[in-house]
Amino acid sequence: MNLKDQWRFVKSNMRRSKSRIFMTVLATAMSVAFLIVLASVGFGLHSTFIQDLLEDRTVTKIEIAGLEQDGNVQPITDKEIKEIEAIDEVKAVTRQQNLYQTPNYTLDNYSSQNQTVVAHFPSEIEAGLELTEGRLPEGSHEIVVGHHFLNHLAPTDVEVDDLYDENNVIKEKFQYDENLIGKQIEMEVAQYIEGKEQKESITLTITGIVEPPSKGWMEDQKVYTTEEVLNEIESFTNTPRGEIVMPDQSQPASIPKGYDAVYGFADSMDEINNISEILKEQNYLVYSVADEIKNINLVFTIAKIGLIFIGTIAIIIASIGIYNTMTMAVTERTPDIGIMKAIGAHPKKIKQIFLLESSYIGLIGAVIGTAVAYIISILLNITLPIIIESALEEQLPEGFQFSSIPLSLILISVTICLLVTIVSGLKPAKRATQIDVLKAMRREI
């Protein structure tokens, strides 16, 4: 007896009790929709959270803030960098030092003040730094500048009041309109020596422009220079990192030699997680988005399991309906089952027919439930932000998703639904196989 013939029996049986089947399917569909919608909130908030976290941050990067030694945090020095670089999965370690004053840069008649960073260019390249134009510094007095460097380069012979438009951007006619690459630029650093402000000029050559930051609203107008230039500045200011000491200030305590910003790079988020573990063991203070995502994933996974569990209870409640429906179907068909057994239907086949019927109810319920859940999810995502925004008078973050239904959730829900319906149909189906032929046939007399 093949599936098609079994299906015929199922169909004819269901036709006989349409409204009962309909109500059972409805209850099942409602419970499946409930499960999916409930869990979809977990999935939606999770993805919103992760998205928020990933905003302009790369998961293949780990910040190494310092090394803890005897309760004190030490900055990272070249010695530690060697150790970190020795870890297998580490692709590159970038290290930057900030200049503790903002030098004035002059290019022909134009000038601006820019934050200045001392970078280690070989490691920056390995970490994936890209230039939009030019090349990286090779000589000691070569620099690259941030993408927005030009925006702040202002002509010195124009009144400041005239310079900017209403958006606080230098008017187009005053902007520097030549190519920066290869241009000589004067860096002017200051220091008070014996109570008087002294200035020192260092001539640098711009060799390249760094690609813009990944987020449009971020600005990079920094100047990236080399260790040699820093040494020159330090020997003029006589302070580490070129810090300015006002006449009435005492000489600053010598800051420990080390880097201000150290980042490790790897090829994947998993590798970053491994690197993070290794570094933490060695008492480094590290932070990575990957770490944070790992923790958040764990929390949300637990939350999702909880929600699916609650939803499953709804399906189990609905399965009582399936149990009831199937029990009635078996009772109603007892004479027919008796006849079929008398002719020679194997109990297994009879069981299969009833299991097929309960699985079918479960499947239809799951399909309808999934469709309904999709509709509810879409409505939730449209209406909820409106309600929340008007109630809290606050804008929700962009890309906010309250409910999300990934394929995995549907597969999980449909599987749970089918399992529960099959289990609830087992006992009625077993009862059908145990029907006594003689008793069943006598009932007809």
Next chain:
Amino acid sequence: MIEINNIHQTFILGKKQNETHLHVLNDVSLSIKEGEIVAITGKSGSGKSTLLNIIGGFMKPTSGTVHIGNTNVTTFSEGEFADYRLQNIGFIFQNFQLIPSMTAFENIELPLVLKGLNEKERKHITEQTLQKVGLLDYKSHYPSELSGGQQQRISIARTLVMEPPIILADEPTGSLDSETEADILYLIKELNQELGITFLIITHDEEVARVATKQIHIHDGRIVKEETIQ
């Protein structure tokens, strides 16, 4: 072909404290040869149906064995007996036992569906059999739309499609008028002669016993008379 040896059947009635044992069959032994039509007669309650139900596998005897061919069917499980029945034993009941929600065609087709034949084969065999019992024109009728005699013909057709070597019939004409009864008995005789099917028929009507090649009379669960009819 069928060897029945020392069958006892005892039903236990009532509650545990004051149960009574009802000995329905007492040491029944019987041998049936291929191609015979055996009529079992006896008073109501003498144990005829019980004997037939044991042979058909609907109940297990308290003791004793039934061999069909060389197979000891008394040791079969319920599932094994179902499979065996489907291939080897046909049934005809007093009240026809047709499935009311199925048409005549579908009822006759049922054993073939259970056997797993494809639709084309099923249709061919079913229609041929409908023709044989003279009811091809009624194939789309539901049992409730047919007379008693027609229903019994459908029920006979249902057993015939499997071409069983044995057919057991428990008062097949019990709810039919005498004219229809004659028709059905004639059909049984014909099937026996044409197809060589062995019949075991329960009846309490002496008229019916006339189709039989052998008559067995049961009284109080014992065979009291065994007679071959010429």
